[in-house]
Amino acid sequence: MSQTKSLKDLKRPDLFQQKGCIAEEWVDAASGKTFDVYDPATLDKLATIPEMGREDTDKAIRAAHDAFQSYKKTTARQRARWLRKWSDLCHEHIDDLALILCLENGKTLTEAKGEVIYSASFLEWFSGEAERIHGEVVPSSNLNQRILTFKQPLGVAACLAPWNFPIAMITRKVGAALAAGCTTVWKPAGETPLSALAQAVLAQEAGFPKGSINVITTLNTVAEVGQALCESKLVRKLSFTGSTRVGQILASQCSHSLKKLSLELGGNSPFIVFDDAKLETAIEAAIAGKFRNSGQTCVTANRIFVQEGIYDKFTEALSQKIKTLKVGKGTEEGVVIGPLTHERAVEKAMTHINDAKKHGGQVILGGSPYKGEHKGYFLEPTIISGMSKEAITTREETFAPVVALYKFKTEEEVIDLANDCDVGLGSFVITESMPRMWRVAEALEVGMVGINVGVLSAAESPFGGVKGSGYGREGGRQGIEEYLTVKSMLINVTN
Numbered sequence: 001m002s003q004t005k006s007l008k009d010l011k012r013p014d015l016f017q018q019k020g021c022i023a024e025e026w027v028d029a030a031s032g033k034t035f036d037v038y039d040p041a042t043l044d045k046l047a048t049i050p051e052m053g054r055e056d057t058d059k060a061i062r063a064a065h066d067a068f069q070s071y072k073k074t075t076a077r078q079r080a081r082w083l084r085k086w087s088d089l090c091h092e093h094i095d096d097l098a099l100i101l102c103l104e105n106g107k108t109l110t111e112a113k114g115e116v117i118y119s120a121s122f123l124e125w126f127s128g129e130a131e132r133i134h135g136e137v138v139p140s141s142n143l144n145q146r147i148l149t150f151k152q153p154l155g156v157a158a159c160l161a162p163w164n165f166p167i168a169m170i171t172r173k174v175g176a177a178l179a180a181g182c183t184t185v186w187k188p189a190g191e192t193p194l195s196a197l198a199q200a201v202l203a204q205e206a207g208f209p210k211g212s213i214n215v216i217t218t219l220n221t222v223a224e225v226g227q228a229l230c231e232s233k234l235v236r237k238l239s240f241t242g243s244t245r246v247g248q249i250l251a252s253q254c255s256h257s258l259k260k261l262s263l264e265l266g267g268n269s270p271f272i273v274f275d276d277a278k279l280e281t282a283i284e285a286a287i288a289g290k291f292r293n294s295g296q297t298c299v300t301a302n303r304i305f306v307q308e309g310i311y312d313k314f315t316e317a318l319s320q321k322i323k324t325l326k327v328g329k330g331t332e333e334g335v336v337i338g339p340l341t342h343e344r345a346v347e348k349a350m351t352h353i354n355d356a357k358k359h360g361g362q363v364i365l366g367g368s369p370y371k372g373e374h375k376g377y378f379l380e381p382t383i384i385s386g387m388s389k390e391a392i393t394t395r396e397e398t399f400a401p402v403v404a405l406y407k408f409k410t411e412e413e414v415i416d417l418a419n420d421c422d423v424g425l426g427s428f429v430i431t432e433s434m435p436r437m438w439r440v441a442e443a444l445e446v447g448m449v450g451i452n453v454g455v456l457s458a459a460e461s462p463f464g465g466v467k468g469s470g471y472g473r474e475g476g477r478q479g480i481e482e483y484l485t486v487k488s489m490l491i492n493v494t495n
């Protein structure tokens with residue numbers, strides 16, 4: 001068995017926390033219950049974490065609410081400095097953060113380092129945005145009045161992060177919230193709480209005041225914690241990244257308190273390769289768009305539509321490239337595809353593959369669980385093509401390294417196919433034609449379009465979707481607005 005890095009290699013062992021965090025105290029669950037976190041590559045136990053419930057959540061909300069009373073009065077410059085310092089600390093401790101992330105999520109160390117840099121980029125971005133929160137002077141229709149607006153933080157923000165990008169999705173939400181002047185309660189995913197806990201250590205080190213950062217850990221009591229956050233009148237904002245089904249539950253639970261919501265939910269991204277594409281660009285983008293985080297991104301290229309003139313060449317070149325991608329544990333040298341994070345993920349992917357076969361699909365590569373040196377959740381990188389559009393792969397995210405290929409004839413046809421979908425998050429268009437790029441980008445019912453690229457992520461670019469992919473935007477100029485409310489002031493100027 002190969003020797004690879006483990007938690008013993010952390011240079012800062014205190015970044016490995018096994019407790020929740022309320023008002024700067026590292027705490028156990030009130031119930032004393034715990035759950036275990038496992039390495040999805042080896043199934044070895046990594047940590048034992050508090051299984052928190054409603055009582056702990058209420059305490060965290062109360063701590064954040066108390067802290068808000070003074071935090072909302074801090075200057076934007078001060079908040080910007082704390083964010084910048086936190087970002088610097090992420091860079092300083094990149095090796096440790098990446099190792100923790102790699103072990104609990106399964107992604108490769110190289111990808112994990114990329115995610116740490118991505119995570120820090122949100123802190124840098126929002127440190128700039130903090131000082132650009134502006135109101136406006138509005139021309140009044142009444143000569144005796146002046147009108148102006150200013151923006152204020154909403155209050156306590158609950159930030160619910162997913163397991164696929166546990167370190168970057170925390171800062172995408174929390175960075176915006178803290179920049180706006182909100183205090184926060186974080187709820188990392190039960191599969192991957194360690195990255196968020198490490199980030200909480202660094203955020204505190206950066207100087208954020210007591211109670212502005214609180215972390216609730218939960219796996220089996222997640223519904224109870226979610227409900228407590230949704231129903232609390234003290235929580236004024238909830239941001240969630242995850243499935244459409246859970247997003248719908250949270251939205252309905254938030255309806256009583258009418259809190260502001262951002263929901264970044266499931267996707268089913270079309271990846272469209274036109275005949276006029278450069279083959280090299282198409283392959284590079286498809287590999288990045290499909291195999292990033294072993295296919296577990298909500299903008300993953302889920303349906304790859306290829307025009308008939310380039311279909312055979314594209315399929316051949318893609319399978320040659322995929323054959324070179326090494327599968328294994330993320331800490332091992334040269335590995336490009338790690339395990340899937342979730343214990344049911346391989347089973348789900350196999351259901352999709354078998355269903356595609358029933359609908360006429362042909363497995364061109366892979367198609368089975370990957371049997372290697374480790375006993376974790378591995379799947380062979382797979383290409384399946386030729387299934388009818390009734391196959392599950394057309395309607396649902398597979399969230400695995402499975403390429404589902406579909407052939408199309410015309411631009412109109414592929415736009416209809418791409419839009420025939422209940423969700424609309426990411427999309428990718430590979431073409432050398434500028435007019436086509438505009439036409440297709442405008443016609444797709446999605447929140448984001450990548451042209452000749454396979455990754456849509458940038459702190460400065462708004463991220464979010466339409467239809468069942470939810471609402472609100474994260475990152476970009478828009479990201480901070482989600483945590484602010486506009487107040488207008490009408491002034492009588494007569495004596």
Ligand code: SIN
Pocket residue numbers: 162164165241296297298299456457463
């Ligand atoms: C996600 O999969 O939820 C986020 C991916 C990204 O930010 O690139």
